[in-house]
Amino acid sequence: MNVDQASKIILKPYITEKTFAMVENESKICFIVERSASKPQIIEAVNALYNQKATQVNTARTIYGKKAFVQFESTEKARDLATKIGML
Numbered sequence: 001m002n003v004d005q006a007s008k009i010i011l012k013p014y015i016t017e018k019t020f021a022m023v024e025n026e027s028k029i030c031f032i033v034e035r036s037a038s039k040p041q042i043i044e045a046v047n048a049l050y051n052q053k054a055t056q057v058n059t060a061r062t063i064y065g066k067k068a069f070v071q072f073e074s075t076e077k078a079r080d081l082a083t084k085i086g087m088l
Contacts, residue, residue, distance in 0.1 A: 022069070
């Protein structure tokens with residue numbers, strides 16, 4: 001997957017107080033993703049865009065769009081990525 005395809009799947013990070021706490025407590029970052037994106041596609045898009053290994057993805061459909069809660073190997077990796085994308 002190239003960067004153009006990945007940027008069509010991962011639309012933007014979703015930042016609230018709850019998702020901000022998830023970075024520290026659960027090593028997860030929340031993204032708004034394309035409605036038709038599958039979990040394997042989301043993992044591949046995160047790897048392509050941010051060069052970080054995602055271990056697990058949970059999704060939820062909301063009024064804001066489809067949310068993807070992406071878990072990383074460690075809290076440090078999640079914190080580094082959150083800093084890189086401007087969450088922290």
